[in-house]
Amino acid sequence: MELPQNPFKAALTGEPRYGCWAGFGTAYASEILATVGFDWMLIDGEHAPNPIPAVLSQLQAVAPYKTAPVVRAVNHDPALIKQLLDIGTQTLMVPMVDTAAQAQALVEATRYPPHGIRGVGGGLTRATRWDAIDDYQARAHEELCLIVQVESRRGIENVEAIAAVEGVDGVFVGPADLSTSVGRAGQPNHEEVQRMIRHAFDSIKAAGKAAGILAPAEDNAKRYAEWGFDFIAVGIDISLMRQAALETLARYKADTKVPTGASSY
Numbered sequence: 001m002e003l004p005q006n007p008f009k010a011a012l013t014g015e016p017r018y019g020c021w022a023g024f025g026t027a028y029a030s031e032i033l034a035t036v037g038f039d040w041m042l043i044d045g046e047h048a049p050n051p052i053p054a055v056l057s058q059l060q061a062v063a064p065y066k067t068a069p070v071v072r073a074v075n076h077d078p079a080l081i082k083q084l085l086d087i088g089t090q091t092l093m094v095p096m097v098d099t100a101a102q103a104q105a106l107v108e109a110t111r112y113p114p115h116g117i118r119g120v121g122g123g124l125t126r127a128t129r130w131d132a133i134d135d136y137q138a139r140a141h142e143e144l145c146l147i148v149q150v151e152s153r154r155g156i157e158n159v160e161a162i163a164a165v166e167g168v169d170g171v172f173v174g175p176a177d178l179s180t181s182v183g184r185a186g187q188p189n190h191e192e193v194q195r196m197i198r199h200a201f202d203s204i205k206a207a208g209k210a211a212g213i214l215a216p217a218e219d220n221a222k223r224y225a226e227w228g229f230d231f232i233a234v235g236i237d238i239s240l241m242r243q244a245a246l247e248t249l250a251r252y253k254a255d256t257k258v259p260t261g262a263s264s265y
């Protein structure tokens with residue numbers, strides 16, 4: 001069989017692609033999210049309870065739908081990245097990338113020798129469809145998409161070099177960690193943080209790479225779309241459920257405290 005095309009990579013630049021965070025850690029919840037129509041969804045292995053088997057079952061559950069899965073690793077460990085790729089992750093996001101050397105190491109973790117250090121799982125793996133894909137090893141990189149996250153002062157200082165690394169397809173700005181890293185926790189719209197986000201955006205685009213960001217607050221998402229961000233996460237499934245539940249309860253119990261629903265990010 002043919003190597004499956006990566007729809008996220010194919011649609012990465014041009015008009016903004018809108019995505020949603022998937023944080024429940026279950027195939028059932030992720031499949032529901034995949035029916036909504038987002039362009040992409042983030043199966044979060046960093047902050048959600050998502051070990052490898054949970055990521056696998058979510059990849060299988062969302063495979064029939066148009067929403068493209070992006071999988072976030074918890075760290076830079078090449079052994080973990082090997083497992084995530086072997087279960088069929090085609091778009092991988094890696095948090096906390098502060099230097100070009102780290103970005104280069106991540107590229108190498110996704111490539112087979114001589115271009116990298118990825119071990120050969122061959123017919124054991126879903127990535128090769130258990131060897132049904134003839135030329136997987138030679139062509140895997142064509143459909144893999146590596147997104148690195150820049151979300152610290154140091155990452156922003158190095159963003160031009162990080163974005164320039166060959167094999168990095170996109171850079172995702174993490175406003176929660178970035179604002180926290182500069183002492184402005186919960187204030188992604190603080191002038192200093194916005195200047196850093198704008199600098200990151202300009203550097204990513206100057207390198208010819210795709211720029212992504214998390215922005216559940218509508219005003220922020222619209223502003224980033226106007227700037228030209230290529231992929232924007234405009235919701236987090238857990239927050240959406242909690243907000244809807246509180247609003248429902250408030251219609252019957254007057255003492256229910258309902259937040260405005262507006263995220264600061």
Ligand SMILES: O=C(O)C(=O)C[C@H](O)[C@@H](O)CO
Nearest residue numbers: 047151174175176177178214
């Ligand atoms: O720093 C950010 O912003 C992110 O990386 C996203 C957060 O990790 C996300 O989990 C916030 O809920």
